[in-house]
Amino acid sequence: MHETGQAVSVELVTLADPGPGQVRVKVRAAGVCHSDLSVVSGTIPQLTPLVLGHEGAGVVEAVGDGVTRVGVGDHVIFNWVPSCGECFFCTTGRPDMCDEAFTLMTMGTMPDGTTPFSQNGEDVYMFSQTSCLAERTVVPEAALVPISRDVPFDVAAITGCAVMTGYGAVMNTAxxxxxxxxxxxxxxxxxxxxxxxxxxxxxxxxxxxxxxxxxxxxxxxxxxxxxxxxxxxxxxxxxxxxxxxxxxxxxxxxxxxxxxxxxxxxxxxxxxxxxxxxxxxxxxxxxxxxxxxxxxxxxxxxxSWYGQAVAGRDLPLILEKYRAGGLKIDELISHRFTLDELPQALDALARGEVRRAVILMEET
The missing domain is CATH 3.40.50.720 (NAD(P)-binding Rossmann-like Domain)
Structure with a gap:
């Protein structure tokens, strides 16, 4: 996304290697969320240029120094509120309200102030420290939750926002x-x-x-x-x-x-x-x-922000309910697109034609 209010495009960018505390993920599926549309329209203000995406799942490809929560080959869901673990809200059981995560969402960077994306030597900002509408992304390890390898990637992807936000509003907030x-x-x-x-x-x-x-x-x-x-x-x-x-x-x-x-x-x-x-x-x-x-x-x-989630606890719990047959997640997905078709997916969302659209990444 180059400018607010303009159509998005699918382009090549340069991706940095993961630094300390960072992880490179090969994205396998990413949901197209109304929040992405709100970024494009300017309802959610963000710095540009920007790589969109916050609802996704994939496989860990590489880890930086000091990473302990995930390892190469792990299947993961992106957590778009990667909490710091140290602020007042994190230490009182409300990581969804993390001060650092909210600040970094507005800044478009990771905790060290950097972005892993660049194009022609210029920084390209992140969305919510995830930017998973891409073939690969580099994120802080707090932005990932490991999941079982038998969960389909498209199901895992939309669990990370659409399911968590709605389910958590009922079970956590209310x-x-x-x-x-x-x-x-x-x-x-x-x-x-x-x-x-x-x-x-x-x-x-x-x-x-x-x-x-x-x-x-x-x-x-x-x-x-x-x-x-x-x-x-x-x-x-x-x-x-x-x-x-x-x-x-x-x-x-x-x-x-x-x-x-x-x-x-x-x-x-x-x-x-x-x-x-x-x-x-x-x-x-x-x-x-x-x-x-x-x-x-x-x-x-x-x-209710992010369903008042404690991501490491709630996302695996939701997927267990899905595997037990209690939650309809497959049925939520009404449309599937390739990454090149992202502009069409956003248009379909804007027209109200989809329950949830998922971008399925091709093997690269």
Missing amino acids: GGAAGRRVAVIGCGGVGLNVIQAARLDGATRIIALDRDARKLEDARAFGATDTINTAEVGDPISAVLDMTDGLGADDTYEVVGHPDTIALAYGLTRKAGKVVVVGVASPEQTVELGAFSIPAESKLITG
Whole structure:
């Protein structure tokens, strides 16, 4: 990606050897996530030129000095919040909030201030210390989680963001869904994982809301008990109230990232319920809520970044649930592309045509 708002291109870059604490990975599959699209559009500001990608899986090819967590030949998932392990948040059980990881995401470098990519002698920045929409990448070892070799690479790739973010929003951020009535706004790849996590944990009702009829069909396939097409229903709040004995949803998940849908999520939620904002809006946008309603209705409003993941614990756990037949991950993948077809994959995502698209790397 050379500039914000312009089409991406697939080009040759120079890749440095892994330095101390760094690992070179041969990428085998990479998901095309809406966050990548948000980088291209400028919703998530990044320095350019940039190699995109944060949702992927591959095989370790080489390691730098001091690497102990992974070895050559290991199969790995990329962890796009490679936490430092030392800041306040890392040492209090919230590595998803790591100060260093967030700072380095905005800087486009690794912890030592370098980027492994260059083109014509000029630095090319990283996305979230992973940049896995590439045949190979070099990352800090904290950006990798080893996995079993029998997990398909495409499944492993999308587990690293789409599945983790949606599943973790339910199980980690909200503390589960057993016995609760849940509403989910936005039924793309992440929203479907919110839905299936709620189903697996025993939600009594799962109400899916979206403007796209095809996505609502997917929502039912992944466990929604009810659907509301917001392009056709004039008052979705009243519709949800009718489905919940006039109370509203116990927990509402916003998986779009827009002020209007965040405000809608608040409106759908009952008094003393939970509003979990998963979608990523632009830093310039704001949400308006009635000030009186905040104490009077006492709803808990929280965000969920990366599903509040402890990556080394949660990613293997999710894959175990997949292998046991509990999680639908193969079914999430609706489109497969080659790396040369990345621009088409991003276009299909922007048009809302995919549940999840995966780039499958050719052997090189």
